[in-house]
Structure formats: C-alpha cells, structure tokens
Amino acid sequence: MTDHRPIPARSEPVKVPLGKRPLGVFGSLAAGRRNILELIPEIATHAPILSGRTGKRWHMVMDPDALRHILRENVTNYPKSVVTKLILEPAIGDSLFVAEGQEWLWQRRTAAPVFSHRNVAALAPVMSAAADRACARIAAGAGRAVNCYDEMVTATFEVISDVTFSDGEGFDRASVHRAIEDYMAQTARVSLLDIIGAPAWVPRPGRLMSGAAMRQMKRVADGSIQRRRAEGNPGVPDLLDLLMAGEDPKSGRKMTTPELRDNLLTFIVAGHETTALTLSWALYLCAFDPAVQAAARAEAQAALGTRAATAADIAALPLIRRIVDETLRLYPPAAFLSRTAQAADTLCGREVLPGDTIILPIYALHRHHALWDRPDSFDPDRFTATKPVERYAYLPFGDGPRVCIGANFALQEAVIILATLLARFRFDLVPGKAPKPVMILTLRPEGGVWLNVTPA
Template sequence: MPDTSAPHGDTAALPVRVPLVTAPLGLFGSLRAARRNVLEILPELAVRQPIVSGKMGIRWHMVMDPQAIRHILLEAVEDYPKSDVTKNLLRPAIGDSLFIAEGAHWRWQRRAVAPVFSHRNVSGLAPMMSDAADRASARLAQAGSRAVNMADEMVRATFEVISDVTFSGGKSFDRDAVHRAIDAYIAEAGKVSLLDILGMPDWIPRPGRLMSTRTLKQMKAIADDAITSRRDRPPSERASERPDDLLDLLLGAEDRETERRMNDAELADNLLTFIVAGHETTALTLGWALYLCAFDPAVQETARNEARTLLQGRTATAEDVPNLPLTRRIIDETLRLYPPAALVSRTARRADTLCGREIRAGDTVMLPIYALHRNQLLWDEPDRFAPARFADRKSIERYAYLPFGDGPRICIGASFALQEAVIILATLLSRFDFTAVPGKSPKPVMILTLRAEGGVWLNARPLD
C-alpha cells in the first residue's frame, strides 16, 4: 500500500526508532544493553528474516514469522509457557495472577474474569474515560503557551481512569502514592539481571528485586485495603444506584464451570495486574500517538476534522468510538510502531521445529513485537507513520500485528484500552493543535514497557 501520510515538506522524515544491532554484543555487552534498553539487543536481522537464533548462557530464538507465531500462541500454547525471566520479573508484584498463571490455574481465572471485560461492562465504564479526557483538556488549557510533557499528562489521565473504574464510590486514596509505588517497582525490579541471561533458576535472588520489597508492600497494602473496604461496606451502599466498577465486577467474578471465586490474595494480585497494565500501556500509546500527530500535521488535521465534525464541541463517549475510524487507525498505527509490550518471551517445554530451526526443551523463544511490526517481509515501508495501512484490516496478516498478543492468552483488556485511547485522543485533537518542541524528540526505551525517554514535549494550542 503506498504511504499517504508523509509529513509536509519532508518526505524522507521518519519518526524516532531504535537502532538495531549489526554486530554481536557478547554476554556483558548484551547485559548492559538490556538493562539500558531491551530493544537495543535486537539484531538488525530481525527486521529482515523470519527467525534469528543464538546462544548466550541459554539458547534463544527470535521469531518473526506469522505462521510460526500462530503455532506458538495458538496451536501449541501449552508447549510455550511464559518465560522464567518474565515470571521472575513480575511474580513478586502480581503473584500467580491471570498474567502469570499457567495451565488449569490460568484457565479458571480467565473464565471467571472474561465477563468482567464484556462489551456491556467496558461501555459502562466509558463515562470515567470521558471525565478524564475533560480533566486533561482543562489542564492543557491552563498550561497556556508552555510546552507540556504529554507522556506525563497521559499517565495522569489514564491513571485517573483506572483508579476511578477500580475504586469508584470507595474511600479516597493517594493516587500519587500508588503511581510512585508502581513506577519505583519497574525502576528497581524490572531490569534484566545477568542471572536471567545465564538462565539461572529463579530461587537465586536478584539484587534489584530484593531492593523493591518496600515498594511491593506498599502496592499490596493498597490493594488489600481496597478489597477489605469494599467487602465491609454497609448494605445501604451496596444497594445504591452507583453502577458496578472494576472492583465490584472482580468481587463477583465466578468460574461457571467450577463455581470458584477468587480469594482475597488472588483478587489483590489481579487487581494490581489491571491497575498496572490498565493505565501504563494506554498512557504510552496515547503519548506516542500525540507525538506522531505532531510529527505529521496533515494526519493530525484530518483526524481533528473527523473529531470536530462528530463531537461538535462535546467530549467523546463510547457511542462515538465506532464513528471515529481515522482516530482508531492512528491508535492502531501507533501500536504498530511503538507497541507497549515490545518483546514477549516464552520457554519451550518440549522439542519443536520453527521455520525449519530446531527448538529444544528449555530454549527461550522470543517474539520481538517491535521487530515483527517493522519486518520488511511483512510491511511496506515499515518505519513510516502511515495510518492508512489500517483502512483495510483484512489486508493485515493476522499474526503480523500483535499489540495485544493473540490466541487464548490475548490481552483481556484490549477493548478497554482501545475504547479509552480513542475517547481521549479524539477529545484532545478536537480541542488542541499539537506541535513538536524543537530539540525535544523522545527516545523509545523498553524496560518492562516501551516508554518515551525524555518525555513527549509538545505545544498544545487551544482551538477556537
């Protein structure tokens, strides 16, 4: 498909990207790179070939072939559980929640939680997304002529959403403290250890994760307190007209096959999972989307006209989402260029063959989503920002585009995140013109998620 979205006056310009590795880094070079930015260990071959393999303490394979990925995520999902590295990074914070659990323990949780994210329930939470879009607009209007770090602003907006949809009607809590605790955990415990690269067993302590004990206690105490308070609320409040929020829905979640419900520890782990994932990934998507809109004024102007024509000055709602196709395509293309979960890791449970390559039990099999989404065998001009490529979704090969994963373990909150992103982006584009701040380009850096290092600094000019 030809690119129709090049910025005016500079057809050669490309949005910021990560330089990929063209020569072996070695063990310690790889460790330094991974602790600085996981994407810096990706070989340049990963955007030109279907599979790349190597050995560094452990045997590893990076897979970019859609059919092989389909095999891993769908056909042989039980043979490719989440990698030990992933579990080591996240289990201290979110236990054996839906994101970490395997086998029967995962299946019953998935069955119990799936109705929580039904279309009806997700649509019912949309007013809180619209409220957050209004508050973000008010803050931008107050900024006047000052440049704004939209990465931080979108973190604030999406954290307001997740806290409102989780704790509505409950007692107040310190939002800033919760976010600081989450951010501190990622900074302290989210970096890959040399022990991880060498494939050492998870019972050997990782120093960074030992240092995060205090932060973990803060996070878990907040979740425990919220659950206890909601269980103990008086009958009069339980019978109120307030619609169910995420915590209510989780408390009522039940596996219909076994009639099993989550105990308080399981609830806390899953609540933390949704709090962390529910704001961080959407905030990153919105920050990068606004960067791309400022990068390409023509796309921004077309999307603004779409939003203003539909909204007529009001805030976007769930009912508007299907009628904002270009806004949605901008989100889709943002997720292609800057996927929040830019690298997914699995451990092969038994011998297999992928793309003609021998896979042994115990091998690490990585799905580098960042490289998959820029693979030259799968995408036309893959480094270009071109929302038009999503005008015909059927033209996109199913397992070439995986911002939310796929198969039975596809992200359960994908519809929640997409609805929130479209509501907030459309509202902001209808009210502001975003332009880049010279010399302030963001740098894509992945620790646990793909963040914009240095922030997304934009001028936000209010529209008449």
C-alpha cells in the first residue's frame, strides 16, 4: 500500500507498551490493575495463539479463523469469563450484556427491534442537536486548549439521556460519572483471586466495599421506570417506552422492572462512554495527522455548510466514516475480552480444556503484523471499498450472535458528531499533552485528550 500523505513529526500515534517478558502472578496482578492491556505480550501481535498458566490455564487468540469459531461457530462453548461476570454483574445485573443461554436469548429477541435501522435513523435529530450544543461549548473556549474527552462525554451523555428519557426524567451526568469512576476505581480492576483462578463464590474484598454510587443509580432508574408505568409518556416514544413495550416474539415474555433497569443502565453507561471514547480518540488522530484532518474538513464542509450533520448526510461523508473505523481499529473501547471454555476443544492446534480462560485481545488483533500493513500507523484509507478487511481481523463490536446490539447507533452518532465538529473547528496537538491509552473496563485516554481548538 502506497501512502503519499506527509508523515507527521511523530510517525505513529500513541500506543500501549506491550510486555517483552513473562510477568508471573504478581506482575500480572500489578499490570491488570494498572492497565489490563499490559498483560498482552508484544509477541501477540505476531503469533496466532499463545498459551500459558498464571494460576489458571489461558489461551490468547489472534487467529481470525479461531476467532470465528469462538464467536460464531461454537459460541455456546465460550460464554463470558467468570472474571468478566464478577466485575460486571454488581453494576448491570443479569442484563443482555452479561446473561447467557436462554436468559440472554429472550432479552436479545426483545431488545433487537429497539435498535432496528428505522428506530436508529429516527434518533438522528437528537444526535445532530447534541453536536450543535457541543460546537457551542467548544466555540466558547476556542483559541485555547480544550479537554475534548470531557466535551465528548457531555455530548454523548446528552444523546443517550434524551433517547432514553425523552420526558427529562433521567440521570444527572455528574452522578453517572461519579458512579462509573467509583466503580472502576474499586470494583472493575483485576483481583489477585481472579489471577489465581479462585472460584466465583470466594468474595473479592475490594468489590464488597464499593458500589454505593451504582446502587443509587439503580434506585433512580427504578423510580423512573415506575413513574413511566404509572403516568406514561405523552411525548415521542423513547428507548424506555420501546423496551417496556417489547416482548419476546417466541414466548411473549416482557421485561420486569429490574430487567428493564439493568438493561437501561447497560445502554446508558456503555452507550455513551464507548462513543465518547471513539470521538475523543478520533479527534486526537485528526490532530495527529493534519492532512487527513484537512481532507475530512473539506468533505464535511462540502456536505454540511454551517449546519449539523444528519443521518441523510452519512453517505456523503465516506472519509469521516473511515476515520471512525480506523479509530476503532487503533483504540477499540472493548480492547480485551475473555471467555471461559465449557467443554474440550481445539484452537489453532492447541488443546483447550473445560475451565480454560480464552482471551480475545482485540487491541493486539487490530495491530497484528500478519493482518495489517503498518499496523501501528493511522491510515483511514485502509478501509476503502477496494481494500476489503478480513472480517475476523477487525472486531470493534465483536461478532456472531452476541455482536454489539448498539453498533449501528454508535456509528451513526460518531459520524454525525465528528463531521459537525470538523466542519467548524481545527484541532491541533498540545505539546507535551499526548493522551495515554489505559484500559480498565474500556480503553480510555488517561489525563484526557487536550487539543488546541480554533475556528475552521
């Protein structure tokens, strides 16, 4: 692949320093609590599979055919890992994201129509309005450094709040973020008991002493659902209405208040933070490569003029969509997944035993030298239609039956907001303020994404 764009002063955007030597139990614990991606050895970006033992047997899989087997062909053998459930269940219960088997299936069938193409397209005006408000806030601070991560969190929270509770009966953004930060600080980090493979019933002390803010979020959500049941919603149907009206087409089962609450919290927390992360990293990458940013700005201005982007504009914004795709390759929010094998199997010629941990290091997969040309470089043109990407080499939303239910919603929102911002502003790096990619539950820019912003 030939790239004629000028090379920035720094040839590659920021990345995680992957391990060069075995960590052992306590080294793995320290890395997992500091930045879980540091558990990935650098060799994972060259090998199809790695196996080992750190308390429990594990297999780290980067081979597309093996990933297809895990995520689609033999998906029932690879449910979410014990550690994943221990971390997530206190926050979002047995919701769609955590549930398995028939419990997952009926919830998926019930929620799928909520995220149909028609419903997602109907929500685009909410996204356009949030993009306009973000521009107004940024314009007020233009000419100085702006923490674009904070701005994108505000924008995407407005979107998810408005589409979930159109009557205004929602969550306070500050309280949601206190809950998320508290949860990640105390509950979402890997425990020594996780590393050595202690059974799920053994209490993890850090998780017993946290979660007050998350419990308060659950109380607020329960109150909102109960009010909606009693009073209804005279306005436009929102996500809560659609979920309340939804029923499993096979059994006719509807969600109870706790089931509605756990799924709403999943959509609210995951649905705004992951898109905020994508937008923040995309703005950093555009600032990193001014030539790409200039081309994207020209595309956005030609399509939009001075207005906010809409769903109807997305077809006229192919470069901006490619920037979003490349951002999700370099900085996938869900960059490290794990499963627990239920029965014996074989992956890439390796024996898998019941109880083995199967690690899907999406971060390493997306930077694998056998699958990507210049894998650590920022190159949106690798996603052109003439260069098809191998399906299981690129998994920002997972795949198979459990592919992210909100993927189309997230992509539409990201393109609308990014195009609107790039049409109106120029973003430049702040010397000495490069973001640091750190993953606990999601791949975040530690310290924020600070960029100089000026009107375009």
